[in-house]
Amino acid sequence: MSDYTLHPGTAPLLVSLPHDGTALPEAIAARATEAGRRVPDTDWHVGRLYALARELGASIITPHWSRYVADLNRDPEGHALYPGRSETALVPITTFAGEAIYAAGDEPGAQEVTLRRTLYWEPYHQALQDELARMRGLHPRVVLWDGHSIRSRVPMFFDGQLPDFNLGTANGVSCSRGLQDALAAVLRERADGGAGHCSHVVNGRFKGGYITRHYGRPETGIEAVQLELAQCTYMDEDSFEYLPERAAPVQAVIKALLETCLRHARGIEA
Numbered sequence: 493m494s495d496y497t498l499h500p501g502t503a504p505l506l507v508s509l510p511h512d513g514t515a516l517p518e519a520i521a522a523r524a525t526e527a528g529r530r531v532p533d534t535d536w537h538v539g540r541l542y543a544l545a546r547e548l549g550a551s552i553i554t555p556h557w558s559r560y561v562a563d564l565n566r567d568p569e570g571h572a573l574y575p576g577r578s579e580t581a582l583v584p585i586t587t588f589a590g591e592a593i594y595a596a597g598d599e600p601g602a603q604e605v606t607l608r609r610t611l612y613w614e615p616y617h618q619a620l621q622d623e624l625a626r627m628r629g630l631h632p633r634v635v636l637w638d639g640h641s642i643r644s645r646v647p648m649f650f651d652g653q654l655p656d657f658n659l660g661t662a663n664g665v666s667c668s669r670g671l672q673d674a675l676a677a678v679l680r681e682r683a684d685g686g687a688g689h690c691s692h693v694v695n696g697r698f699k700g701g702y703i704t705r706h707y708g709r710p711e712t713g714i715e716a717v718q719l720e721l722a723q724c725t726y727m728d729e730d731s732f733e734y735l736p737e738r739a740a741p742v743q744a745v746i747k748a749l750l751e752t753c754l755r756h757a758r759g760i761e762a
Contacts, residue, residue: 495615496555498623503549504631504757505750506623507542508638508703510564510616511535513555520561528593531558533584535641536727537734542639544747548754550637551623555616560584560593562612565638565701573701583608588646620707628713635671635753636716638703639746643729644722650697656690657745658720660700666708667715671756675717678752682745690725690745715756719749 514531521529539554546552555564559580566582567573585599586592594600600608627634644653657679661667672694679692700708700718708716723729726739 494556495612496553496619498619499546499552500623500626501546501549501551502630503551503754504627504634505545505548505550505753506620506627506634506636507545507550507552507750508620508636509535509538509542509552509554509640510638510703511555511559511640512539513557513559513561515557516561517557523594523598524560525592525595527587527589527591528560531560532732533560533580533588533642534558534732535639536723536732537739538639538641538721540734541641541721541726541739541743541746544743545637545750548747548750550750550754551627553616553620553623557612562608564613564616565640565703567702568609568613573705582613588643588648590648620703624707624714631713631757633713633715633757633759635667635757636703636707636714637750637753638700638716638718639721640698640701640718641721641723641726644724654720654722655693655696656722656725657692658696658698658722659692659694660698660704660718660720661695661716662700662705662708663695666700666704666710667717668710668756671715671717671753674752674756675749678745678748682748690742717753719746 512535514534563582583600583605659675661672664672676694698720704716704718707714726742727734
């Protein structure tokens with residue numbers, strides 16, 4: 493069984509969905525608590541939301557395993573993304589709600605964390621690097637889009653309710669100002685005014701994780717952007733049920749954002 497699925501496209505756009513996986517290896521599932529086996533902190537249904545990217549010619553990479561096995565969007569050396577704020581580790585031991593993923597005393601130790609990095613984290617990132625290199629061989633500029641979603645209320649990470657669309661560019665470091673401004677304009681027009689009057693923020697609580705920050709190097713021809721969606725925009729947050737009618741306008745905004753990335757990568761003025 494492959495650790496990930498990669499669909500190579502023809503366009504200068506790569507969509508990464510690092511928290512789309514839900515599976516747990518048998519040996520890990522056997523040690524997990526009931527809360528852990530539910531994998532509640534999955535970025536539920538983002539693969540379905542972003543299926544339209546294939547029609548745009550984008551490459552798409554998605555993992556098989558849950559983020560509880562190894563979080564693909566965390567620094568492998570354990571460096572904090574948001575110093576001084578709560579965040580989860582490369583191999584998390586609690587859910588976002590503070591529930592234990594493993595029975596007391598059975599949490600992964602340092603040796604197991606290193607092994608999981610080798611077995612699960614590294615293959616995804618090697619594939620990501622290889623695909624970006626292939627694409628740069630075909631295009632002078634490419635955009636890496638890191639797609640995420642999270643419950644709209646997670647007290648561990650933020651107070652109150654999260655904005656619906658959370659665009660992150662590492663405070664403008666991972667992509668050009670032109671791309672950031674163009675994407676923000678789409679959100680002002682299509683999200684705030686069109687998708688049920690959704691809210692948005694640029695470089696708010698979520699500014700981009702390891703993938704956005706590590707691979708986004710505009711000077712090398714690779715620009716990276718993260719979108720964190722509040723899950724209430726397209727699904728039932730308690731049952732994890734996908735709600736097509738609610739999701740449809742969100743998908744329309746996602747499509748407009750990805751089309752904007754493509755125009756930017758191809759040097760086409762909006």
